[in-house]
Amino acid sequence: MNEPNKPNPKSEVTRRNFLKTTSTVMGGTLMGGLSIERSAFAAGDDTVKIVLVGCGGRGSGAADQALSTKGSVKLVAVADIHKDNMDEKLRLLGQKHKDRVEVADDRKFIGFEAYKEAIGLADVVILATPPGFRPIHFEEAVRQGKHVFMEKPVGVDGPGIRKVLAAAQEAKKKNLKVGVGLQRHHQLGYIETMKRLHDGAIGDIVSMRCYWNGSTPWVKKRKELEAKYGRPLSEMEYQLRNWYYFVWLCGDHICEQHIHNLDVMNWVKNGYPVRANGIGGCEVRKGEDYGEIFDHHAVEFEYADGSRLSSQCRHINGCWSNVSEHAVGTKGACDISGHIIRGQNAWRFRSEGARDPYQQEHDDFFDAVRNDKPYNEAENGAKSSLTAVLGRMATYSGRVIEWDQALNSQVDHMPKIFAFDAPAPVQPGPNGLYALPIPGNSDWYKKIV
Numbered sequence: 001m002n003e004p005n006k007p008n009p010k011s012e013v014t015r016r017n018f019l020k021t022t023s024t025v026m027g028g029t030l031m032g033g034l035s036i037e038r039s040a041f042a043a044g045d046d047t048v049k050i051v052l053v054g055c056g057g058r059g060s061g062a063a064d065q066a067l068s069t070k071g072s073v074k075l076v077a078v079a080d081i082h083k084d085n086m087d088e089k090l091r092l093l094g095q096k097h098k099d100r101v102e103v104a105d106d107r108k109f110i111g112f113e114a115y116k117e118a119i120g121l122a123d124v125v126i127l128a129t130p131p132g133f134r135p136i137h138f139e140e141a142v143r144q145g146k147h148v149f150m151e152k153p154v155g156v157d158g159p160g161i162r163k164v165l166a167a168a169q170e171a172k173k174k175n176l177k178v179g180v181g182l183q184r185h186h187q188l189g190y191i192e193t194m195k196r197l198h199d200g201a202i203g204d205i206v207s208m209r210c211y212w213n214g215s216t217p218w219v220k221k222r223k224e225l226e227a228k229y230g231r232p233l234s235e236m237e238y239q240l241r242n243w244y245y246f247v248w249l250c251g252d253h254i255c256e257q258h259i260h261n262l263d264v265m266n267w268v269k270n271g272y273p274v275r276a277n278g279i280g281g282c283e284v285r286k287g288e289d290y291g292e293i294f295d296h297h298a299v300e301f302e303y304a305d306g307s308r309l310s311s312q313c314r315h316i317n318g319c320w321s322n323v324s325e326h327a328v329g330t331k332g333a334c335d336i337s338g339h340i341i342r343g344q345n346a347w348r349f350r351s352e353g354a355r356d357p358y359q360q361e362h363d364d365f366f367d368a369v370r371n372d373k374p375y376n377e378a379e380n381g382a383k384s385s386l387t388a389v390l391g392r393m394a395t396y397s398g399r400v401i402e403w404d405q406a407l408n409s410q411v412d413h414m415p416k417i418f419a420f421d422a423p424a425p426v427q428p429g430p431n432g433l434y435a436l437p438i439p440g441n442s443d444w445y446k447k448i449v
Ligand SMILES: NC(=O)c1ccc[n+]([C@@H]2O[C@H](COP(=O)([O-])OP(=O)(O)OC[C@H]3O[C@@H](n4cnc5c(N)ncnc54)[C@H](O)[C@@H]3O)[C@@H](O)[C@H]2O)c1
Pocket: 053, 054, 055, 056, 057, 058, 059, 079, 080, 081, 082, 085, 111, 112, 115, 128, 129, 130, 131, 133, 151, 152, 153, 181, 182, 183, 240, 256
């Protein structure tokens, strides 16, 4: 773990040592088609230029945290497919960070290709669109030789995850720093708990369980959107605005939210599951605005040593709500999210010194960027995202799915053409409803695994 709040005069970044790092990798001339001059911090200035791709709730939150890190940072460009979020988020960021936000009108890029030009202006890119786009955007940022902070999940299907894994390797070769928004890795209570688990505080772990059981998050209803914009929306635009409910954009809520818990369990195991089976469906959250995702999944993941993880995620209002992770061992039990160990080595985390993990992850990431410390969370981000995809494939199909099947799946959920008038990858039926996967059905199996 880095110690971002301790000044480290020895590793204070200078333009010179940053260039040294990048030029070693890139042969001193070109980086992904861009001159070093353009991709390093500006001459005589250690300002880190930030570009935000995806100006929504989390993107603006991440930009706020990036702009709150130590040292000189500046938001210089933004990209989004819509203009409506952009101006308001920039206004709020400008209000808080004043001279750290300098986004002229010609640096507000709009459209499906907007990310490319915006990325060109960055030292650090923040990727915070719906996750379906993450592999494409990450690949481009690495191609252009940029450091990246990207939100989780980092992909929604096998082809996307493979793209991220390949780009992660490329990022390592180029000495690019990559942070992934799985902020529990930067949360002191989790870090201290995990140390103890790895040191054997509860003995051999015999069972694990985790939950993201809660209520339905936001929904953008077609009629309300059309009333707001005063025009009918194309199917593509509607899905992009109501992205949570479409697999190609969101991956289902098992990917979108439960990934946090699954990632913690992978951290406990220092590994990833080898297979999964599960049950799931859409029992209550039905209707034309709830797309094609399930409202509950219960998955049993198996790790290489034969240990099992029981996982549940549910989005049904009025049911038991619980977001947590737990492990039981031969010497005790651990409430991982509560940071409590019971049994022979009883312990409880005291929260002194704990900081907001969202800020901490940015402090750690920017410390690595400025001081050239090794930092690449992309591979774990991709494999924890794949864990969630594996779970989804298991519940959608009703079969046992192997890790390698999920990873090597040829089912690509993304559309072939990105345009508001292009065909969306899924269409509603005549009743306005989208088809839901049918476990046990061979035709569906081919569409989802
Ligand atoms: N780490 C966390 O705890 C946490 C919390 C919330 C959200 N997130 C993640 O952040 C991501 C974004 O979530 P959000 O809540 O900010 O969503 P949001 O809908 O508020 O914002 C998404 C933004 O991306 C834009 N966008 C969509 N497609 C784009 C494209 N192709 N190119 C450029 N911009 C595009 C949208 O117009 C919108 O402005 C998700 O992956 C989500 O899981 C993480």
